[in-house]
Amino acid sequence: MILGALQKVFRKPAYVVLALVVSASVFVFAVWLPNLRLVADIVSSPDIPFGSKIELPLSLLGSIATNFTPLSASYTIVITILFGIYIAMSVFFLRRKIAEVGKRGIATGFLGTGSSVIGIGCAACGSFLLTSTLSLIGASSALAFLPLGGGEFGIIGVILLVISIYITSKQIRNPAVCKI
Numbered sequence: 413m414i415l416g417a418l419q420k421v422f423r424k425p426a427y428v429v430l431a432l433v434v435s436a437s438v439f440v441f442a443v444w445l446p447n448l449r450l451v452a453d454i455v456s457s458p459d460i461p462f463g464s465k466i467e468l469p470l471s472l473l474g475s476i477a478t479n480f481t482p483l484s485a486s487y488t489i490v491i492t493i494l495f496g497i498y499i500a501m502s503v504f505f506l507r508r509k510i511a512e513v514g515k516r517g518i519a520t521g522f523l524g525t526g527s528s529v530i531g532i533g534c535a536a537c538g539s540f541l542l543t544s545t546l547s548l549i550g551a552s553s554a555l556a557f558l559p560l561g562g563g564e565f566g567i568i569g570v571i572l573l574v575i576s577i578y579i580t581s582k583q584i585r586n587p588a589v590c591k592i
Contacts, residue, residue, distance in 0.1 A: 413581055413582060413585050414577065414578060414581045416581075416585055417501065417580070417581030417582075417584040417585045418497070418501075418581065420504075420584060420585070421500060421501050421504045421584065422500070424504075427500040427501075427503070427504055428500075430496075430499065430500045430503060431496035431497055431499065431500035432496060433496075434495060434496040434499045434500070435492045435493050435495065435496030435497075436492075436496075438491070438492040438495050438496070439473075439488070439489070439492040440473065442488050442491075442492065443472065443473050443475055443476050443488075444469065444472060444473075446475075446479065447472055447475070450468075450472075451468070451469050451472065454468050454469065455469065476488065476489070481563075483563050483566075484563055484566060487563070487566040487567060487569070487570055488566065490570050491566065491569055491570060491573065494570065494573040494574065494577065495573060497577055498573055498576055498577050498580065501577060501580045501581065501584065502580060504584065505580055505583055505584050508584075
């Protein structure tokens with residue numbers, strides 16, 4: 413069922429391009445997230461030559477291998493791919509059946525995306541967004557008690573994105589008709 417829906421969606425080049433652009437954008441954001449301020453400072457500085465403004469941000473993409481643990485690098489890559497697939501499938505589905513859109517699949521996809529974003533992090537900063545948000549209420553030390561140090565949120569995000577892709581593929585493959 414999932415393969416049939418994927419074939420139906422990605423038979424059209426526009427959805428392949430959409431999935432690739434979304435996946436690449438999410439990957440760049442996830443890898444740059446710990447250094448976002450540095451990237452912004454470099455790109456906006458008038459004193460730095462244009463070549464360096466391009467070179468440094470591109471070289472930071474390699475930090476997926478050095479700043480991330482193997483687990484966090486793995487689920488970050490999987491999340492970016494799944495998110496691109498999910499967005500392409502959702503756009504396909506919404507274009508086809510905008511009036512009949514099922515809230516369940518869309519809600520699960522947003523939950524998966526939200527959990528994935530919370531779980532993104534490198535070896536140095538752990539779950540970046542989670543620790544920075546929870547530290548406001550003093551809860552960041554609670555991550556030390558989790559077996560994967562917050563990596564659980566990335567894994568949960570992967571699971572929820574897979575579920576959302578499954579639900580969306582069911583909605584794409586099965587026409588919305590009343591059963592008699």
